[in-house]
Amino acid sequence: MKHSFFPATSSSKKSYYFTGGIKPPANKKRSLRSVIMDTPIPEFLYLSLKQYSGPDAIPVVCVGDKVLKGQLLANAEGELGVPIHASTSGTIREITNRIIPDEFGHEAGSICIEADGQDTWITRQPITDFKSLGPELLREKIQLAGICGLGGAGFPTGKKFSSNKPIDWLIINGAECEPYITCDQALIRENPETIVSGARILQRICRALHCVIVIEQDKQDAIDALGTAIHDCEIELISVPAKYPSGSERQLIQMLTNQEVPSGKLPQDIGVLTANAGTASAVHNAVINNEPLISRITTVCGDALKTPKNFRALIGTPVSFLLELCGIDYTSLSRLIVGGSLRGFTLKNLDAPIINTTNCLIAGSLREFPPAPAELACIRCGSCTDACPAGLMPQLLYDQIRSNESAKAKQYGLNDCIECGACAYVCPSHIPLVQYYRAAKSDLAAQKLRQRLSAKWQQRFEVRQTRIRLNEKRKKGSRRRSLSRPEGMDVTDTSLENFSRENAKQQIADAVARVKARKNRTPTNTQVKTKNPGEGKP
Amino acid sequence: MTALAFSPWFLIPISLTLFMVLSYALLLLARNLNWNANNQPVSLVDLVNQKLPQTQCGQCGFSGCRPYAEAIVKGEAINKCPPGGKFTINSLAKLLNKAAIELDPAQGGYTVPTVVEIREEECIGCTKCIQACPVDAILGAAKLMHSVIRNECTGCDLCIDPCPVDCIDVIPLNSSTPLRWQAPAIISNPDHFIRPGNMT
Numbered sequence: 001m002k003h004s005f006f007p008a009t010s011s012s013k014k015s016y017y018f019t020g021g022i023k024p025p026a027n028k029k030r031s032l033r034s035v036i037m038d039t040p041i042p043e044f045l046y047l048s049l050k051q052y053s054g055p056d057a058i059p060v061v062c063v064g065d066k067v068l069k070g071q072l073l074a075n076a077e078g079e080l081g082v083p084i085h086a087s088t089s090g091t092i093r094e095i096t097n098r099i100i101p102d103e104f105g106h107e108a109g110s111i112c113i114e115a116d117g118q119d120t121w122i123t124r125q126p127i128t129d130f131k132s133l134g135p136e137l138l139r140e141k142i143q144l145a146g147i148c149g150l151g152g153a154g155f156p157t158g159k160k161f162s163s164n165k166p167i168d169w170l171i172i173n174g175a176e177c178e179p180y181i182t183c184d185q186a187l188i189r190e191n192p193e194t195i196v197s198g199a200r201i202l203q204r205i206c207r208a209l210h211c212v213i214v215i216e217q218d219k220q221d222a223i224d225a226l227g228t229a230i231h232d233c234e235i236e237l238i239s240v241p242a243k244y245p246s247g248s249e250r251q252l253i254q255m256l257t258n259q260e261v262p263s264g265k266l267p268q269d270i271g272v273l274t275a276n277a278g279t280a281s282a283v284h285n286a287v288i289n290n291e292p293l294i295s296r297i298t299t300v301c302g303d304a305l306k307t308p309k310n311f312r313a314l315i316g317t318p319v320s321f322l323l324e325l326c327g328i329d330y331t332s333l334s335r336l337i338v339g340g341s342l343r344g345f346t347l348k349n350l351d352a353p354i355i356n357t358t359n360c361l362i363a364g365s366l367r368e369f370p371p372a373p374a375e376l377a378c379i380r381c382g383s384c385t386d387a388c389p390a391g392l393m394p395q396l397l398y399d400q401i402r403s404n405e406s407a408k409a410k411q412y413g414l415n416d417c418i419e420c421g422a423c424a425y426v427c428p429s430h431i432p433l434v435q436y437y438r439a440a441k442s443d444l445a446a447q448k449l450r451q452r453l454s455a456k457w458q459q460r461f462e463v464r465q466t467r468i469r470l471n472e473k474r475k476k477g478s479r480r481r482s483l484s485r486p487e488g489m490d491v492t493d494t495s496l497e498n499f500s501r502e503n504a505k506q507q508i509a510d511a512v513a514r515v516k517a518r519k520n521r522t523p524t525n526t527q528v529k530t531k532n533p534g535e536g537k538p
Numbered sequence: 539m540t541a542l543a544f545s546p547w548f549l550i551p552i553s554l555t556l557f558m559v560l561s562y563a564l565l566l567l568a569r570n571l572n573w574n575a576n577n578q579p580v581s582l583v584d585l586v587n588q589k590l591p592q593t594q595c596g597q598c599g600f601s602g603c604r605p606y607a608e609a610i611v612k613g614e615a616i617n618k619c620p621p622g623g624k625f626t627i628n629s630l631a632k633l634l635n636k637a638a639i640e641l642d643p644a645q646g647g648y649t650v651p652t653v654v655e656i657r658e659e660e661c662i663g664c665t666k667c668i669q670a671c672p673v674d675a676i677l678g679a680a681k682l683m684h685s686v687i688r689n690e691c692t693g694c695d696l697c698i699d700p701c702p703v704d705c706i707d708v709i710p711l712n713s714s715t716p717l718r719w720q721a722p723a724i725i726s727n728p729d730h731f732i733r734p735g736n737m738t
Contacts, residue, residue, distance in 0.1 A: 103719070375722065401721070432722050439721035447625075454592035457692050460673040461594050461602060 016255045020389040021243040022422045024179050024342065026218070031182045031301040031308040036190055038312045039325065041088050041115045045316035046353040047073060048100045050108035051146075052154040054080030059111060065092045068122040070292055073111050082146040082156050082356070087294035087314035090115040101319065101338050101352040103345040110353070113316070124290040130197075135205045138287060142205070145286035146293045146356075151184075151247075151276035152339060154357035157283065160275075161205045165268045170208035171256065172199045174215045174222065174277035175240060175247035178340030181360040183297040184277045186310040188215065188222040191281060192229035198280030199235055201287050206273050211235045213277070214252060218242040244342065245420040249274050251389050263416050278359075298354060300326050302363035304333040313354050319361060320350040328363055335369050337362040342421040376429040384423035384433065390416050394423035394433050401440045406447075409440055417441075583607050589629045591622040594672035595694030597645050602672060610634070617642045620649060621693070651711040652693040658683050660705035667697035667706065 049056040057074035061067060067086040074084040090113045098110035130138065143158025151173060172195065176184040188195060195213065203211045213230070215223050217239045226237055240246050240255055250261050253272050261267050267274060275283075278297060285291045294315055301308035306327030313322060319336070337344040339360055347361075384394035392413045400409035417437050424433040587607035598618040600606040610616055616630040617639045624641070631638035641648065656667070656676075663681040675691045678684030686706075698706050 435719065435722050438719035442719045450591070453692075454588075454590070456690075457592040457594065457673050458587070458603070460675075460690065461592065461604075464672065464674050465602075 016238070016240045018243075018246070018251045018255045018389055019391060020387050020422060021245060021251070022387055022425050023243055024425060026242075027179045027301075027341070028182045028185070031180075031299050031310060032186060034307070034309045036186050036297060036310045036312050037325075039314065039317060039322065041117060041119060041314065042317050042321045043115060044093070044318075045087055045090075045113045045115060045314060046098055046318065047084050047087065047111045047113065047316040048098070048108050048353060048355055049074055049084060049110065050100060051082050051084070051356045052080060052148055052156060054078055054082075054156070056109055057081055057084050059095055059109075061092050061111070063092050063094055066090075067092060067113065068120050070122040070124070070294060072292075076143075076146070076156075079159060080156060082148050083144065083292075084111070085146060085292040085294050086113060087316050088113065088115045089118050089120040099349045099352045101347055101355060101358060105348055126289050127287070130201050130204065130287050133287075135207065138201055139205045141287055142283055145282075145291070147279060147282050147286055148293070148356050149276055150278035150282060150296055150356065150359065152343070152357055152359055154355075157275065157279055161202065161273065163206075163268045166271060167206045167208040167268065167273050168210065168271040169257070169273075170199070170203050170206060170211040171252060171272060171274040172202075172211065172213040172277055172280050173247060173249070173252060173274050174213055174219075174226075175252060176219075176277075177216060177242070177244045177247035178342055178360075179244075180301050180362050181299050181340045182301075183299045183310055183359050185219050185222045186299075187281055187297050188219075188277055189225050192222075192226045194281040194284040195226070195277050196229045196233065196235060197288060198282070198284035199275075200233065201283050202273075202275055202280060203235075208273065212238050212256070214238050214240055214256070216240055216242040216246060244422065245389055245418070248389065248418050248420060250418065263413070293356065296354070296356065296358070298322065298358055299360040300363070301360070302333075302337075303365040303368045304329050304363040315356060316353045318350070319347065319352050319354065322354070322361065323350065323363055326363075332365045333363050334366040335362075335364045337364060337369070341369075342425065343419065372432065373430045375431050378429055378431060381428060383426040383428065387422040387426045389420060389422060390418055392417060397440075398431065398433055398436055401436045406440045406443050410444060414440060414444070582611050585633060586610050586630065589622075589626055589633060590619060591626060593621045593692040593694045595621060595692065595696060596672075597621070599645070615639075615642065618645050620646050621651075623648045652695075652708050653688050653691040653711060654686055654693070654695065654697060655688070655707050655709050656684055656686055657705040657707060658685060660703055662703055664702060666700040666702065670697045670700045672696060 049059065051057070055077040058077050059074045061071075061073050067073065067089065069086055069089045071086045072083060073086050073092075075081075076083045093112040093114045095109065095111050097107040098112075100106055100108045100110070127133070133141070139158055139161055142161070143156070147157040149155045149157060149160070174184050174188050174195070176182070199211055199213060202208075211234070213226060213235060215226065215237070217223075219242075223237065223239055230237055238256065240252075245251055246255060249267060252274065253267055253270075254260050257270075257272065259270055261270060261272075282293050282296075286293065295312050296315065298311050298313045299308075300311060300322050305323070306329070308326060311322055311325070319338075323336075336347045336350060337360075338347045338358060339345060341362060341364075344360070344362065378395055378398060380395060382395070385392075388394055390413070394417075396412050397409045397414055397417070400406070400412060406414070414437060417434075419434050419437060421434050424431065424435075427433060583604070584607075587604050590603040590607060592603050594602045596602065597620050598606045600609055606614070606618070610630070616634065616636060617627050618641075619626050620641060627641065628638050630636070661678075661683045663678065663683060665678065665680050665684070667684060668676045668678055672694060673690060673692055675687045676684055676697060677687060693708075693711075695708060698704075698708070
């Protein structure tokens, strides 16, 4: 059964295919001309405490502390958090809110390190054979090293590999289909053995029966390098046609297994786990070299640069520092895009640092990225339906969103949209479709949050109302009881049969007499003593 | 012929038709009722209440969301809920098959979501805010410091007036930067789709 899942070897003639997709110009050659370059250490590094959409990490260092390279700076918070480590040795200068590279220009807590230039490592304990450690121990090591998905989504790898579901296939994703991005290709070309080693570690953790590494066909140098690196292990190399978005997790799985990941489910639900090639390499570093995730390969490219290349950049390096290393011409820079040209976003502030998920920086000139043409009416040509890799009908979604029917768009599968941008790329009317989808998706998410909150508030309100009602009832009940039977009075006397006006008058007169007698007695010593024993003492 | 017309056999098709009509009517009735998780029919008041934001702020002039829902079912206007805003008005209009009208200005304008926070060093521990809070979101005891449970606060501001020392601050939840994706600006500009031929 399991062996019919995939073709036996990469040499088999099976054609890998998924519906839709586009073939945009790759624009990858310029940044691949040179080898990966280690960046010099910038004067200041800014490590953001927010690396994934999970909660911010909690700092464990103070301003003024001296830290070593690889030292823990902040602990992971919650299940989806990742710990942060110092990417070089130096002094903590400040811990404040600072700009992070995201679509909206948000700020997040950041630790600023002033580098001392020594780059002194903390003591590490490298191991030679990962098989000496059990799967759970390996997973813990990865989690503590702060490894997260380096392909762009940044999901914590330790969390991803903690599921107990049986895994048939582990897919190492080196497809890298998006234009401009070359960081995985460069890494595979230069350090294929780290990826193979990382893949074997990940396979041991998730106990996958089979492991494959996927590369697009047009990356021949990477295929050759990896082919020699895997000659003596059971990992399989598969080359898939170069088509965007073949590197998207769901499309990749569909292509390899002919199975679609059901809507709202995760790949592990059908027995597949995927990890990026860069992540595999980081896993190797974390387990074998005992190095936390403090650097990543980042492609820096675009027409506004003299020498685009791939950097092994320390996490926290300011974007402008990398751009200047490539000889940026600020006069011709019109847009700086973080990520690829199809899924990336424009970064407004060049002081933002590199974070775990920054795989590419495109310094585009005006000629390269001209301003978007005006949006025209949808002519219902259906090109977007042909291009959609998720099998949706983008023009219908667009119609629903335009008429403010986000809920209906959800019925048409809005949440299955992977926001790849293929529909907007082929649209002859230049409609920014993905932006509509993202807006509608955030609307739906906000609505869901609102519903959750109001259900909670309603419940709390009702609980409070019930409590108040019960309290009042109890109070009323106790008052009725006290009215019917006043304290200190003989029960038989107050019964209705014995009640008479004279009797009552007599009782009142008695009570008044008792009070008078008590008043006269008050100044005596005994009274004071019993009332206030502290004062009565001589 | 007349003898045949009063024959009891004629009752069979008549009673059959009657039975079918009645059972169909019952079926329609059952389908139109909404059922909740406990298999009890949900009233219209419940449905209206579900559409309201449950901030329990009383800006509508009623003592909470449920009293307002009851009033809406009795014919009160649907545009008196500022925290719910346009979204609530639209969904109420859809539910009740009424026109979606603009928010009643007498109830105040749309506001950004807020929460309150007690300046704890100034709190004298009078418990007045605790009694005012409709959702038990304030923690404290007499003559001890009080504190707002931020995650439970609905931003109704009902605790602000009772506070004798004015130590409660309103904090907007949204920062100045947008937290989510905005639709292209064109969405609010319907003129865009007027073609030259249609222009007047």
